[in-house]
Amino acid sequence: MTEDNEIIKVRRAKLQTWRDGGRAFPNDFRREAMAADLQARCRDLDKLALESTPVQTAVAGRVMLRRVMGKASFVTLQDVSGQIQCYLRRDDLGEDVYQTFKNLWDIGDIVGIKGSLMRTNKGELTVQASEITLLNKTVRPLPEKYHGLADRETKYRQRYLDLIMSAESRRVFEIRSMVVQHIREFFVARDYLEVETPMMHIVQGGATARPFTTHHNSLDLDLYLRIAPELFLKRLTVGGFERVFEINRNFRNEGLSTRHNPEFTMLEFYQAYSDYNDLIELTEELLRGIAETVLGSSTFTYQGTTIDFSQPAERMTMVQAISRYAKIGEDQLNDIDQLRKLLTGTNREIPSSWGLGKMHMELFEERVESRLEQPTFITQYPTEVSPLSRRNDENPEVTDRFELFIGGREIANGFSELNDPDDQAERFRQQMLKQSAGDLEAMQFDQDYITALEYGLPPTAGEGLGIDRLVMLLTDSPSIRDVLLFPLMKPGVPTT
Numbered sequence: 001m002t003e004d005n006e007i008i009k010v011r012r013a014k015l016q017t018w019r020d021g022g023r024a025f026p027n028d029f030r031r032e033a034m035a036a037d038l039q040a041r042c043r044d045l046d047k048l049a050l051e052s053t054p055v056q057t058a059v060a061g062r063v064m065l066r067r068v069m070g071k072a073s074f075v076t077l078q079d080v081s082g083q084i085q086c087y088l089r090r091d092d093l094g095e096d097v098y099q100t101f102k103n104l105w106d107i108g109d110i111v112g113i114k115g116s117l118m119r120t121n122k123g124e125l126t127v128q129a130s131e132i133t134l135l136n137k138t139v140r141p142l143p144e145k146y147h148g149l150a151d152r153e154t155k156y157r158q159r160y161l162d163l164i165m166s167a168e169s170r171r172v173f174e175i176r177s178m179v180v181q182h183i184r185e186f187f188v189a190r191d192y193l194e195v196e197t198p199m200m201h202i203v204q205g206g207a208t209a210r211p212f213t214t215h216h217n218s219l220d221l222d223l224y225l226r227i228a229p230e231l232f233l234k235r236l237t238v239g240g241f242e243r244v245f246e247i248n249r250n251f252r253n254e255g256l257s258t259r260h261n262p263e264f265t266m267l268e269f270y271q272a273y274s275d276y277n278d279l280i281e282l283t284e285e286l287l288r289g290i291a292e293t294v295l296g297s298s299t300f301t302y303q304g305t306t307i308d309f310s311q312p313a314e315r316m317t318m319v320q321a322i323s324r325y326a327k328i329g330e331d332q333l334n335d336i337d338q339l340r341k342l343l344t345g346t347n348r349e350i351p352s353s354w355g356l357g358k359m360h361m362e363l364f365e366e367r368v369e370s371r372l373e374q375p376t377f378i379t380q381y382p383t384e385v386s387p388l389s390r391r392n393d394e395n396p397e398v399t400d401r402f403e404l405f406i407g408g409r410e411i412a413n414g415f416s417e418l419n420d421p422d423d424q425a426e427r428f429r430q431q432m433l434k435q436s437a438g439d440l441e442a443m444q445f446d447q448d449y450i451t452a453l454e455y456g457l458p459p460t461a462g463e464g465l466g467i468d469r470l471v472m473l474l475t476d477s478p479s480i481r482d483v484l485l486f487p488l489m490k491p492g493v494p495t496t
Helices: 002-020 035-041 047-052 095-104 152-157 159-165 167-188 230-238 276-295 318-326 336-344 356-367 421-436 447-454 467-474
Strands: 056-069 072-079 082-089 110-119 125-136 213-216 221-225 243-251 263-272 299-302 305-308 314-317 376-379 401-406 409-416 460-466
Touching (some): 002 095, 035 056, 035 072, 035 082, 035 125, 047 110, 056 082, 072 110, 082 095, 082 110, 167 276, 167 467, 230 243, 230 263, 230 447, 263 467, 276 299, 276 401, 276 409, 276 460, 276 467, 299 467, 314 318, 318 356, 336 356, 409 467, 421 447, 460 467
Parallel strands (some): 082 125
Antiparallel strands (some): 110 125, 213 221, 243 263, 263 460, 299 305, 409 460
């Protein structure tokens, strides 16, 4: 750290010299070409071709490499597209300008260079400088090139530094942008309307999760940051928008882990005159298209496991999944006393309010979920844990609901929507009882939503898909923090 302080001291002295010259932080340099564009444009031009027909250009970026060799020097500039080498000669620039380069420029500085393209004897495309401009004098040194930014916490806290140093990190967020763009185009092409719904809710609802709370001073009103946009999107379907989607943030007051960040991005969409089976097929089509667009293949590797989006995903009910992976017979799964014994064997107390469905859900999450590596749709979720889902016609104890699991984690949750206002009102009342008993994730009674259902929600299916977790899969990222530009961190001082 002492060494860094000395470097900063020297750089600040250079900055002051630059300021004293009267041209610090200029804003009149205009870049004419990106590094990658020049590399592509000149791919087939050899040394002789560039000498016979000079190509003039102006590039700008951050100095990532600097080799000073007396009367001539090389610098490597990095812009958002890539890197390009520049050749600086005293005879081309003049003594004063060249000395300014030698005395003031450091690795990390942002500069502009005008000149003509050439190839070195080793064949590397290079800008031979005729003019150079220092655009920003950086005070702090970049991490050492070959070790890069090794500390993961520093990567997350100082993402800007991570992006400077790591092409791999930049690629992750380029893929993320491509994923969102593909999703948007996919749904617009299928006549969905993209909408935005409120981030602050008067009533806690839309999913079973603990909310963040805030307060509106002028109205003297407590509000909740939204857990999910579901109830507002279904209001729009009541209003006649039969296909809607939203890509936006949700907020859940839960712990931090490799899979969870309290603020996360979701795709949520609703389609009238459809059921959950229609959405399963739509989801497979969406995921296959995303993989082929951003990776060039529907098959890819995640943490050493090959994931295949080209084939239909396996489907099984929750009871079937528990029976297969937890080796618990279906007779036991229908015996609430035996289930209670199984769960209390994990050294915890089971609330007396838990019914058969809640226990199924707990067993599934504890013993099955992490083992679902390949794309798998789990169906027939218990009604007890699905307060917004339509009951199954043949078995009202379960719902027409699915969750999609890939790589041992939930990626999507969808279901045929409950559009019976009386049934929904009763489900809300059951949620209120749970909340009164201390369940901080239970929903509140949303009377306006019940009123909307009384005006008539057509048969509808809806789904939420976690974009962060999907990007984790496509970029082979082990932690959700790797795919969030600025993940939530405990307060701390940057280590660099």
